[in-house]
Amino acid sequence: MDLNLNILKKNGLSVTEGRKKILDLFLDTEGALAHADIEKQTDAAFDRVTVYRTLQTFVDKGIIHQIPTIDNSILYALCKHNCEAGLHHDNHVHFICNICTKTICLDDVTVPDVKLPKGFKPTQSAMVVTGICDECR
Amino acid sequence: MDLNLNILKKNGLSVTEGRKKILDLFLDTEGALAHADIEKQTDAAFDRVTVYRTLQTFVDKGIIHQIPTIDNSILYALCKHNCEAGLHHDNHVHFICNICTKTICLDDVTVPDVKLPKGFKPTQSAMVVTGICDECR
DNA sequence: AAGATATTTGCAATATTGTTGCAAGTTTTA
DNA sequence: TAAAACTTGCAACAATATTGCAAATATCTT
Numbered sequence: 001m002d003l004n005l006n007i008l009k010k011n012g013l014s015v016t017e018g019r020k021k022i023l024d025l026f027l028d029t030e031g032a033l034a035h036a037d038i039e040k041q042t043d044a045a046f047d048r049v050t051v052y053r054t055l056q057t058f059v060d061k062g063i064i065h066q067i068p069t070i071d072n073s074i075l076y077a078l079c080k081h082n083c084e085a086g087l088h089h090d091n092h093v094h095f096i097c098n099i100c101t102k103t104i105c106l107d108d109v110t111v112p113d114v115k116l117p118k119g120f121k122p123t124q125s126a127m128v129v130t131g132i133c134d135e136c137r
Numbered sequence: 138m139d140l141n142l143n144i145l146k147k148n149g150l151s152v153t154e155g156r157k158k159i160l161d162l163f164l165d166t167e168g169a170l171a172h173a174d175i176e177k178q179t180d181a182a183f184d185r186v187t188v189y190r191t192l193q194t195f196v197d198k199g200i201i202h203q204i205p206t207i208d209n210s211i212l213y214a215l216c217k218h219n220c221e222a223g224l225h226h227d228n229h230v231h232f233i234c235n236i237c238t239k240t241i242c243l244d245d246v247t248v249p250d251v252k253l254p255k256g257f258k259p260t261q262s263a264m265v266v267t268g269i270c271d272e273c274r
Numbered sequence: 275a276a277g278a279t280a281t282t283t284g285c286a287a288t289a290t291t292g293t294t295g296c297a298a299g300t301t302t303t304a
Numbered sequence: 305t306a307a308a309a310c311t312t313g314c315a316a317c318a319a320t321a322t323t324g325c326a327a328a329t330a331t332c333t334t
Contacts, residue, residue, distance in 0.1 A: 068205040112249045119271025125263045134256025
């Protein structure tokens with residue numbers, strides 16, 4: 001059975017062309033994707049709305065996660081570790097290259113714990129590092 | 138001389154009503170502001186475009202900085218440490234409260250250094266922690 | 275202090291991005 | 305294979321962001 005099919009079924013999702021195609025894109029992509037990337041790389045085969053809804057569904061199911069960025073854009077990337085529906089525990093650092101502008105999941109670099117002031121209870125933390133990636137230097 | 142006036146002049150900016158008012162807002166606000174907050178709190182006294190341009194100018198001059206968020210929104214906060222034009226070195230952790238949804242600059246919590254894989258050169262890093270803040274618990 | 279120059283503002287138009295309801299189409303279930 | 309459940313695309317809409325340009329305002333110069 002295909003990998004994408006497998007993932008969709010495991011999460012109780014109907015298997016449709018759009019979901020298979022978009023999931024494939026993520027499986028084939030090193031790094032993160034924005035909504036616009038997906039539209040472009042699928043040749044607008046699917047309606048914008050479908051892409052939005054598919055991404056939201058994948059996030060809800062814990063298949064992909066959102067990455068915080070400093071500009072106004074949402075980036076998505078595959079969850080490498082089994083995230084349950086509604087509960088993500090991706091804990092790796094994301095790197096944004098200033099030259100090629102790619103966002104790369106540094107799966108081996110975990111977000112360090114920080115000591116918060118009294119009264120703050122953390123549930124999730126994210127870290128984004130910008131700079132020059134290994135391919136652009 | 139007023140503090141806001143001082144800041145504007147130091148950065149070689151013309152002193153206008155809009156800039157004074159918006160800068161005052163930041164000086165009076167604990168935490169971060171979104172474009173929408175500013176419109177609301179100035180009673181739409183200024184055109185949306187003016188607010189956009191003012192924020193951009195302040196970022197360029199190193200007066201305020203942008204905060205990465207996981208949803209599609211840009212947040213701005215005062216730079217507490219003297220940032221030069223075009224080069225920000227705010228290095229504190231940002232905390233987003235899941236209950237009151239405020240974003241708080243934890244000025245005393247610095248972003249820890251992480252060891253990146255070979256070939257990656259960092260220039261800036263940001264850390265966002267979500268959870269429950271000291272006032273909401 | 276007043277006019278010349280430079281900068282900023284507001285408006286209008288336009289672009290981009292994201293959301294919702296609903297009917298038609300597709301997938302799953304039994 | 306038919307019924308039920310779910311997904312898609314369309315259309316309309318809403319929110320957010322950008323640009324050019326003329327009018328208004330601030331700064332500079334003397």
